[in-house]
Structures are given as C-alpha cells and as structure tokens.
Amino acid sequence: MRRTKSFNKQKNGDGHKLDPIHQHLTRLGYKVFREPVIENHRFSTRNKIRNPDLKIVYGKFEVYLEVDGKVHGILEAPTENTLKRNADFERTNMNYIVLSEEDCKFHGIDIEKLAAYRVGEEYTKFLAKVENGSLFI
Secondary structure, three states: OOOOOOOOOOOOHHHHHHHHHHHHHHHOOOOEEEOOEEEEEOOOOOOOOOOOOOOOEEOOOEEEEEEOOOOHHHHEEEEEEEEEEHHHHHHOOOOEEEEEHHHHHOOOOOHHHHHHHHHHHHHHHHHHHHHHHOOOO
C-alpha cells in the first residue's frame, strides 16, 4: 500500500478574534486570506509548514499577520515557540506583522485599526523598495 504525505491543518481556535480584523482590512480594499498553508524547507517545524493567521494582499504586495494572545507572551517577552516562529519568518525573508492582543488591551488600542495601520506601513515600505528598483514587479 502506498502512503501519501498528508498535512492536517489545525484550525485556529481563536479564529473568531480574527473576524473583525479580516472584515476591517477587506473594507479597506485588501484581499485577506485566513490561515494560509506556507511550506518552506527553511522553516524549523518538523513538517516545514507554517500557518500564519492572515495573509493580506494588495496588488503584488503581500504581508502575513499574526495576532498573538496570552499563550505567546507579550511583545517584549515572547515565548520560545513564538521566537521560533518569528525566526522562521525572518530566515525566509517573509514580510510579516505581529500584533499582541494583550499589549493592545493594556494600551487601550483598537487591534483592527492597528492592523490596518501596520499593513499600510508595510505597504509604504514595499512601495519604497519598488521605487528604488530593489523589487521587480
């Protein structure tokens, strides 16, 4: 019997927390994809797969968004697994944003608006790279 490699994607239990962010970004004209499966041989995971919370696309621009809850620690003191995830994104030069629910609550920040601001900020950086000729679109 031939066995095939399969990957059972585990759905995000906090997916309902992503709904307002997803809806807000969609209203602003971004294409938003939930929990995309990304495979890269440089990821540290056993199966070489990561599932960021959201993938945001605008034209040729794309960025991945992670919304971290309590299990990830806070931005200044992330857990070991969170550091590994972020290191995977850095190692593979993925454009990503991490938002901490706990930090947003502590500072009284609306996470949907912060997500939109940070995506816009990353888009501006993307445009600067394109303008300098360092990206080919």
